[in-house]
Amino acid sequence: MGNDFNPELSDKYKLTGSNYINWKQQMRSLLLIRGYYDMVTGQESPDKRAEQEKIEPNRKPIAYAIISLNCDVKIASQFDNKCNLNPTILWTCLEEFYLPKTVQNQATYLRRIFSTPLSEGNLAQGIKKIQELTHNLCSLIDDQAVKPSILLDPIVALWECRIEKRTPSLDETIEEVRSAIQRNKENQEKRAFMTKKKEKSDSKPHQKPNYPTCRRGYHNPLTKHFEAECQNLKLGKPTTALLCGINQQDRDSIIIDSGASNSMFNDEKHFISFIPKEEEVSLTNGSSIKYLGSGTICIELSHCFLKINNCLLIPQLEINLLSMNTFIVANYSVTKEISAKSFVVTSKDGKNIINGSFESGNFVIHQNKIQAFKVSLSTPSTTVLHQLSGHPSLEYFKKMHPNKNISSFNCTTCNLSKMTKIPFKGTFPQPNRKLETIHMDLCGPICPESISGKKYFLRIVNGFSHFVWIFFLTNKSECKDYIKNHINRIGRQAISKVANLISDNGSEFKNSDLQNFFKSKGINHLTSAPYTPEQNPFSERGNRTTVNKSRCLLLDSGLDLTYWAETANTAVYLENLTLHKSLSFETPFSKWFDKKPSLKFLHPFGCEAIYLDNFPKSKFSSRGGAGVFLGYGEGHRMFCILDSETGKVKTTHHVKFNDFVFPNKNQANLNQNTESFVVSGSLDIPNNPQTNCSEIPETPYNLELSPNDQKENDENRNANTDTLWQYKGYSWMTEPVDNSKKITSHLDPANILTNSC
Missing domain, CATH: 3.30.420.10 (Ribonuclease H-like superfamily/Ribonuclease H)
Structure with a gap:
């Protein structure tokens, strides 16, 4: 068993006085590996003890050494005289000294359990802490009939209560589902309408209404209104008096009008649903105009489709009017941009719905108008047409010649000249287990x-x-x-x-x-x-x-x-x-x-790192070494540090980082980006009385001045050099040489303190 067994714990887990419970668990594992645990705790039978002592006579000193080795030096020496190399006595002394199983200690751990917060941000951390405290509480209770889990029931209830508070109610869930279904249904209706509308416009031109209508300047007697009421004959009273200054717009333009109580459109093509109904609507000049019905319109914008209900169809209008009152009732806002040349309509949740321009005092909406540009070439041959076009791809070739019926085209010259790798479509097969x-x-x-x-x-x-x-x-x-x-x-x-x-x-x-x-x-x-x-x-x-x-x-x-x-x-x-x-x-x-990682211990690569030096040169030397962070080592929270002095890489857990300082990067930037200003001249340097030279001639010098952000570092670094005291005005002071020889001292022997140490 033996050559690979390491009886010493790391410094983190050694007994220091405040970590007895965790230390006891670690030591139990070590002693079980060597088969000493029953002997140390006094649970070993006499027959087994005698048998084991024949096989391994030194098992008691070895067990005692393992326990002492994993304790702090002061703790181990505290019980040496009392234990006399007996591991059972040492184990009992440590347990009695560091684990008093009093009601006060049990209450302390229980209070810590109940006071552990379980918030949304640190739920996993709080549960882990409760587990550790529960383990410690169990170790303080000798009576096996007492179950600490009963004491923790209120915590579980509190946790469930917090989860219920974060769960939406049934009404909120139903409302959210209903809204999603409604939005999906509206999107389907819009897509179906636009598809049907496009097919209808492609197959045949716009159909005229199937009811009699009047034309501008002409009254149709088949209509239901009288000739005196015909608005097409009232040329002296224009029906577009409210639209002054917009004659440059076409009939398909749409403006937002603050004076219109209803939205009005001049063409039936804007409507997705229509209810015929002839009534009159009054204008601001006192006249009236008939509308043919009302319905729902759909406007195709650059980013969405806008659907508005209760819109009127008035063919006499020269331009389409969108009532601003419609947006105000829906809590929408119309805002003019800073440039005063554009405007935007935003919803109550801050989303941009409509964009437009401010022209001649009117809000003109930008619509998504598709235009086709044709290029007509008289060459009948598709091959020649492709050659003179410069061998474009099939997609661009069709767009360049939309009037040509080009379904497929294969050009050998393009295949030879533009041959590339065939793309890999699809995805790589997804494994079902870890090592598949x-x-x-x-x-x-x-x-x-x-x-x-x-x-x-x-x-x-x-x-x-x-x-x-x-x-x-x-x-x-x-x-x-x-x-x-x-x-x-x-x-x-x-x-x-x-x-x-x-x-x-x-x-x-x-x-x-x-x-x-x-x-x-x-x-x-x-x-x-x-x-x-x-x-x-x-x-x-x-x-x-x-x-x-x-x-x-x-x-x-x-x-x-x-x-x-x-x-x-x-x-x-x-x-x-x-x-x-x-x-x-x-x-x-x-x-x-199968667990979430922690990102709290991450630090920038190459930043400054101060690590604990376990082998200081002397008692009063620094306990830390400066270095550069070189990444993460194997093991739990281990860091690799490049020692700035020795150039060796240290792997340790005891490190303090400065995430904002990069020693090598700062030095590289200093060497590459420092602007040097060289000043040439001469300085009169005072004579040094300690040298044999009586006169020093003028000496040319160069001063290199660094930028302001490096000035303090340069001054501290060169504080003891000759360059600083020369150009800062320091000079040698005259020193009387003979005075040092005439110094005498008279001391009273009664004032001298002696010590035998």
Whole structure:
């Protein structure tokens, strides 16, 4: 058992006095592995104890050493004299000292459980905290008949109450469903109407009404009104008196009129439903005009269809009027833009419904008018027509010649000159379990080599969860060993077996060693066709994503290109925490581990990091080391830090980050972007009495002035150099040499304190 067993816990889990319950659980696992737990807790029978002592005579000192090794030094030394290397006594002393099972402690944990908030933002965190507190409470209760779960019933009730408050009522749900059905029905009616309207307009011209009508200047005696009432004969009283200044608009134009009580249109083609009914409507000049009926109109705008009810059909109108009162009643607003040349109609929820222009004092609506531009060529041959057009594609060829009946056309010249890869339609088959398919690809060689001498990286993707693993290689020959180890590892992790492995035809994947391994594992090895990366999209497109993300991290951090392996490792780590569209916006991490990831510990790559130095040079030296953040290490919350002084990479948990400072990037920007102003001249430097030179001649000098944002750093950095005191006006002070020899001192021996230490 023994060579691989590590009896020491990490510093985080060692007993410090406040973490006894968690420490006890960790120690229980360690002692169970070695078979010492029953002996330490006093539950081992005498016969078994005697048998085990014959096999392992030193089991008591070893158990005592394991417990002491995982305690703080002060705690371990506190009980040494009392325990006399007896692990059972040490275990009992620690339990009595750090776990007083009093009612007060039980009440403390129970109060913490009831005071744990369960809000919408931290629901998962609150539940996790309740579980930890419940575990601690159970450890303080000896009576097995008492169940702490009974005490937690009010919390469950409170949680259910909060969930019910967030659930919409039945009436709200029914109203939402009804609104959705109504919107869907209206959209279907609009589409059906527009399709029918288009077919009708294409098949035959607009039909005249089947009832007698009058024309301008002529009265039809078959109509129901008298000749004296015919508005077409009243040429001296124009019916469009309200529309002064819009004669430049055509009959299809629509304006918003604030004086109209109803919307009025001059053509039946605007109506999707119509009820014939002849009545009169009064105008502002005292005259009246007849309308032929009312109904619902539908206006095709650039982004939607606008449907308005209770609109009047008045063929005599020169332009269509849309009543502003219709929008005001519906709580819509008409706003003129700042430029005063356009306006917009917005709904009560702030959406733009109508856009238009402000022309001659009128609000003119912009409609979606489709215009066709024809190009007429007299060449009858389609082939020649295609040649003189410059060999356009079939789609553009049809649009250039809409009057030609071109259903299909095949040009050999275009096929030879424009031949491209055939697109891959559809999607890659979706696996149903974690290890049904894995994709892999090798990228490299990469120049320059990484800081650790790596030239390649092997990227492996799980087809079900899109979870990514990356490995860095010095030579291609290492690829097969990484593949074997990884397949064995993920098989144990997912408690499953790999079914299909997809790669290209590279020799690093197709070799006898790997093929025999695949056969022994029952893995079906699928390869893509040569020069067809589309057949392995998870790896090929994934390599591009990783390289692009790595390039961004390098650019942000300002580090050298030799750190590409660290950025690629960090890029893959972040890809696994990024929402994926093909996973219904879940993360690969959550699909692989069946739990949501935490993003609270993420920090910018290349930022400043201060880590705990476990081996300080002296008692009073700094306890922290400055470095640069190089990504995330293996294990729980481990970070890789590049030590700025030694250049070594440290992997530690104890780090403090400055997310806004990038040491390498700032230095690179300083070297590249600093504007240098060089001033040439001379300075009279005072003589230094400590030198043998009696006179120093004028010396030319250069001063390099940095921008303001670097001035303070430069001054602090060069505070002890000669350059600063020269141009800042510092000078040598005359120092009497002889005075140092004449210094004497008379001390009273009674004033001298002595110490034997």
